[in-house]
Amino acid sequence: MNYDPRSWAVHKGSDHPFDQAAPPIDNGAARLDPSRYTSRAIFVQEWEKLFARTWLLAAPASDIPDAGDWVRFDIGPESFIIVRQEDGSVAAHYNVCPHRGSRLVTGDMGSQASFTCPFHSWKFGLDGRNQRVTDEETFRPEVLCHGTDLTSVRAEEAVGLVFICMDDNAPPLVDYLAPVLPLLETYRIDRMHVVQHRRSDWAANWKGGIDAFYESYHLHAIHPQTMGVIDDRTHIDLYPGGMSRQFVPMAQPNSHYGDQTGINPGIAALLKDAGIDPVDFDGTAQDSRAAVAHAKRERAARIGLDYSHFSDAQLTDSTIFGIFPNAQIGCHPEAVFLHRFKPHADDPEQFTYETTILYRHVDAQGYGAPGWMGLMDDVDVTGATRPDIVHTGLGEPPGMGEVLDQDSDLLPIVQAGARSRGFKGPLWGEQEARLRHFHAEVDRWLARN
Incomplete structure (x- = not known):
């Protein structure tokens, strides 16, 4: 199905091919047995019937x-x-x-x-x-x-x-990859190179990791520092084969944020990142996304980049793709963020979270990866050197930035709850449609001979 419950306006009136909604998919509303997060038998089946058979x-x-x-x-x-x-x-x-x-x-x-x-x-x-x-x-x-x-x-x-x-x-x-391949091709990832690569071991089931990253419903609770700049009024597309897409609007307030019009410090930073002096910006927070898209187009034209094939949403939002079974790709014209959720060798209640940032280098003033990706000033973005992989073990702070560290702190708590007799299985709302779609596809694979 396509989720747009709060009249998010990016798709309304947009006829750009990239922004077109996917046909609806009815993936049911069954409540699933929580043992899928703890059972060793299910864990073994997932390896043999899912990971051993998919790309x-x-x-x-x-x-x-x-x-x-x-x-x-x-x-x-x-x-x-x-x-x-x-x-x-x-x-x-x-x-x-x-x-x-x-x-x-x-x-x-x-x-x-x-x-x-x-x-x-x-x-x-x-x-x-x-x-x-x-x-x-x-x-x-x-x-x-x-x-x-x-x-x-x-x-x-x-x-x-x-x-x-x-x-x-x-x-x-x-x-x-057919359902999402043409959409991913627009970002020209083949022109990018790795500028950051981290691994971290987390005390949770690998599907719990995906659950946490496949929705923005939790932002107001776990990541309150994002409230001023990341909106939860998102559009979700579900595709065959467990693939999915979600537009996460940036540079505008979350629906739970009190001030929906003022230019808060977070929005000011994103305006500046796009080349707009926030002091001179005379619009409201509801105008900032459009202003960022316009500024990025102007900058691209000045430095000789062709952004004509990108929609405005691609220039402003974090457009994230779910690649079944265990990957998510957050896409921007300048950089992409690969997330992989890798099951443990033998423990259903552990997984390795692996992140890789790829960047398209252009030596031009003002051009760079989105500021929220958190690339430090000392990162070599030229591609001349490939950074080492930084690996943190179970129980160590991942050091992946404040937001990801918050996720790593919470997931073991969620995993512990999955073992409780009091938990009867997830109750997914429409903001969590990608989760339901993902788990339905997992079950289709497990039901195969």
Whole structure:
């Protein structure tokens, strides 16, 4: 379904193709068993029937620009090597030697012409084919005939991102992403590079993580500091296959905020970020979004960027896409924010939250990533250096900024409540339509043979 209960005006009167609402989807209103957040049996089914069969966002393509460049992608109990091959295509292999099961790589990323097992120095090409069995003459042929190559999985690229799939029978990636692919293509993520990458272990089920990020209903309660600048009057689109989209209006007050017309400090900062002096701005808070869009168009024209294909909403709002099963992409013309919710290897009440900010560098005064993304002044936005991945363990402050740290503090409390006899399952309102849509798709996958 499409949610617009409070007459949010971005779509009203807009005939821009990007802003067109999706056809309604009736995804039901059943109350779900809360054991889906705690049950080990369901957790195992999700891995075997969902993660092992769907396309998973593995890495930005910009991390492997040249032949031999690789990144390690860990999810659940598995580890994969994502590598750029000599012909320019991408390949993905289980990060395991067929000899005795040793991991081949332990770093986050690198570049090399081949992979050598650290245990017995078996060697493999970028395509996964075995190039050397150490002391091969000491193996009987009937042993080696079982296979000495790496086990590979499908790997495909779209919109500047690399996805993998463990299921040989899954549809091509472009078909899997079809409902949202044309919309994502407008952002030209393939022209962006990583400027920040963080991982954090959280004490909650991976679906609880998605629940927290798939709605803005909670902003007034958990993130009161956002009240003046992030509106909860959003538009939601639901697409087949569990995909979704939500426009989160920026530079205007939340519906729970007392002053709906004044230019508060948060809005003033976003006006300034767009190149507007808030002192000279004579509009109200209801005019600020349109002013920001206009200013960004003018700036783009001055510095030689083509923003003609973007709608005003794309220039002002955080337009977020749910990529089933476990990713969310927050999109802006200047930068995108990748969120991934990765299940733990064996504990249904833990997951790893991984964030990556990709940025399109333009050396021009005033141009930059949206201020709310929180990029520090010392971040190298040129792409000359790829930042290290910062990983914080369970119980450590994630250090991802005030808002994300607030989420990490709350989710273990929600997870504890899911174990209570007093909790009978979620009661989702229309502001949480994306959650209901996501869980309905999870159940469709779990019901398959």
